[in-house]
Amino acid sequence: MKITITKNEREFDVTAAWRIIGQMLEKPDSVIGLSTGQTTINMLAIVSEIHTKYPFDVSRITLFNVDELTNLPREYSGSCYTMILNQIVGPLGISEENFIMPPTMSNDFESEAKLFEQKLAARGGADLQMLGLGANGHIGINQPGTPFESETWVSPMDPDFEARVRRETKVPDDVILGGLTRGIKNIMHTRKLILVVKGAHKAEMVKKAVLGPVTTDIPASVVQLHPNCEVLLDADAASKLGNLENYRP
Numbered sequence: 001m002k003i004t005i006t007k008n009e010r011e012f013d014v015t016a017a018w019r020i021i022g023q024m025l026e027k028p029d030s031v032i033g034l035s036t037g038q039t040t041i042n043m044l045a046i047v048s049e050i051h052t053k054y055p056f057d058v059s060r061i062t063l064f065n066v067d068e069l070t071n072l073p074r075e076y077s078g079s080c081y082t083m084i085l086n087q088i089v090g091p092l093g094i095s096e097e098n099f100i101m102p103p104t105m106s107n108d109f110e111s112e113a114k115l116f117e118q119k120l121a122a123r124g125g126a127d128l129q130m131l132g133l134g135a136n137g138h139i140g141i142n143q144p145g146t147p148f149e150s151e152t153w154v155s156p157m158d159p160d161f162e163a164r165v166r167r168e169t170k171v172p173d174d175v176i177l178g179g180l181t182r183g184i185k186n187i188m189h190t191r192k193l194i195l196v197v198k199g200a201h202k203a204e205m206v207k208k209a210v211l212g213p214v215t216t217d218i219p220a221s222v223v224q225l226h227p228n229c230e231v232l233l234d235a236d237a238a239s240k241l242g243n244l245e246n247y248r249p
């Protein structure tokens with residue numbers, strides 16, 4: 001595992017943006033998994049800005065998101081589909097067929113989860129997965145306790161996260177929210193992972209995920225076992241890591 005610590009938030013956003021662009025340039029038919037939230041919003045805007053100023057070919061790039069909320073209309077501003085569409089798919093002009101997302105509404109999410117992974121597999125599998133870190137250590141929507149062999153599924157949401165989604169999306173109280181998320185096994189089968197974390201509020205969780213034992217109690221700790229994983233942090237998120245000189249990947 002490689003740990004990259006940027007000086008500040010701006011450098012973090014720009015570095016992360018270039019990781020995505022680098023992947024697109026290096027392999028023009030890349031299958032790239034993104035992640036929504038406060039952590040990724042600026043980096044996706046920077047990718048879009050750079051592409052506008054210095055256009056490069058994205059006609060064979062496939063984008064998807066690691067997770068999606070369920071039981072909300074897809075057009076709802078808080079759905080991952082709409083966020084990723086507005087933040088990067090639209091600005092880059094990625095075609096609809098190259099934007100792979102599970103539906104937000106279905107009577108059979110189990111089949112939809114399988115279909116989603118089959119579509120990614122049909123394109124050669126995911127090359128890169130950007131992962132955010134949940135306050136409780138979740139990745140995607142895989143909550144603490146999720147088995148490492150979990151495959152793309154509808155996960156319960158932790159109450160804090162659900163409250164936040166409800167606050168941010170203003171979803172009516174009578175709608176039962178869930179989260180279709182790539183399973184930990186699917187995430188680990190991605191060729192390259194980048195765990196992106198910024199902010200002092202996540203510093204303690206970063207320490208547990210990166211330096212602590214690999215445990216299902218902290219789903220993000222599993223990335224320590226991935227052969228091609230980078231943890232990209234801003235200085236605040238890295239502030240509890242201490243002296244990394246003795247760190248042995």
Ligand code: GLP
Binds near residue numbers: 133
């Ligand atoms: C939610 C999303 C994750 C995201 C995480 C972090 O859990 N489902 O994919 O990584 O939030 O969000 P934020 O960056 O806003 O802290």
